[in-house]
Amino acid sequence: MCELSVLWARRNVIVQDSAVLCFYRNIMNLQEYFRRIGFGGVYEKPDLATLRAVHELHVMSVPFENFSIHCGERNTMDLQIIYEKIVRNRRGGWCCENNLLFSWVLREMGYKYTMLGAKVFNTLKNDFNPMDSHLINMVEIEGKPYIADVSFGVSYQIWYPLEMIAGKDQPQPSGIFRLMNDGETWMLEKIRRKPLVQNEAFASSSLVDKRQTKTIYSFVLTPRGIDHFLNTSEYLQTSPESLFTQKSICSLQTPTGFRALIGWTYCEVTFNPDEDTDLIEMRDVADSEIETILKEKFNIVLANKLTPINNKATYKL
Numbered sequence: 001m002c003e004l005s006v007l008w009a010r011r012n013v014i015v016q017d018s019a020v021l022c023f024y025r026n027i028m029n030l031q032e033y034f035r036r037i038g039f040g041g042v043y044e045k046p047d048l049a050t051l052r053a054v055h056e057l058h059v060m061s062v063p064f065e066n067f068s069i070h071c072g073e074r075n076t077m078d079l080q081i082i083y084e085k086i087v088r089n090r091r092g093g094w095c096c097e098n099n100l101l102f103s104w105v106l107r108e109m110g111y112k113y114t115m116l117g118a119k120v121f122n123t124l125k126n127d128f129n130p131m132d133s134h135l136i137n138m139v140e141i142e143g144k145p146y147i148a149d150v151s152f153g154v155s156y157q158i159w160y161p162l163e164m165i166a167g168k169d170q171p172q173p174s175g176i177f178r179l180m181n182d183g184e185t186w187m188l189e190k191i192r193r194k195p196l197v198q199n200e201a202f203a204s205s206s207l208v209d210k211r212q213t214k215t216i217y218s219f220v221l222t223p224r225g226i227d228h229f230l231n232t233s234e235y236l237q238t239s240p241e242s243l244f245t246q247k248s249i250c251s252l253q254t255p256t257g258f259r260a261l262i263g264w265t266y267c268e269v270t271f272n273p274d275e276d277t278d279l280i281e282m283r284d285v286a287d288s289e290i291e292t293i294l295k296e297k298f299n300i301v302l303a304n305k306l307t308p309i310n311n312k313a314t315y316k317l
Helices: 004-009 018-027 031-039 048-061 079-088 093-107 226-238 287-298
Strands: 111-123 134-141 142-146 169-172 175-181 186-191 194-197 214-220 247-252 257-262 265-272 277-282
Touching: 031 048, 031 079, 031 093, 031 186, 048 142, 048 247, 079 093, 079 247, 093 111, 093 134, 093 142, 093 226, 247 287, 257 287
Parallel strands: 194 277
Antiparallel strands: 111 134, 111 214, 134 142, 169 175, 175 186, 186 214, 247 257, 257 265, 265 277
């Protein structure tokens, strides 16, 4: 952890230079973001309690979704476009959008943060993907580092920042998360509860993850800027091998669990920690239902028509 002091000193390489940030301040408004997530907008200092509140409200209000790819649109790393999409058009986004926007929120609120890249674990290959396909933020509060990640989705979405302590169990509503460290590399894993599928027809669905422990991603503490993710963003939305071109995905955390629409399969999951189970309701929906489900369950109204897709690819709730 001795390298952290160096990282904080270098944190200004994370987003853009000061001139660009001043430009963004003229067109992006923190209070408008607060209204988008339902935060009161009153805070005294960049402390842990405030970060926890904003982090939780973001994952409860802003879906993790990749619909732009399947609506004839393009995902971008342009912060102004992402702000317009998520805050003003009330859409969701994938990690490079949600967590980049959250970097701006952290900066505007006065937090000391570093943008990092993470390699997602590939269950088919039983190894981490070679590229940093996931963007996260490391935040320092009173000398302690935390991981903030508002955009992984489904049951692997953290609701609150994780303290960077190796091997410590950190219970959250969706299960127990744990950060591990083997020197330079950190790894995030989760201990799951037993899934109980309520619809017998979906008992063997490939979306149901029955593993008790799930490795999620790994990362190093090298600061990353936007440029680091440009090729990643292009690959993820164009490669036929990308999960995101193979499946249309949307998930949103709820006070009791989360809901998700994967292709034509709609899921509602209720966390039941007292019995160490997750209750899963699943059903297939018709094309004619999708617009209504998006509006009523995810508060999303798409400008362009969605073409759902659910090709074979490794993806679990």
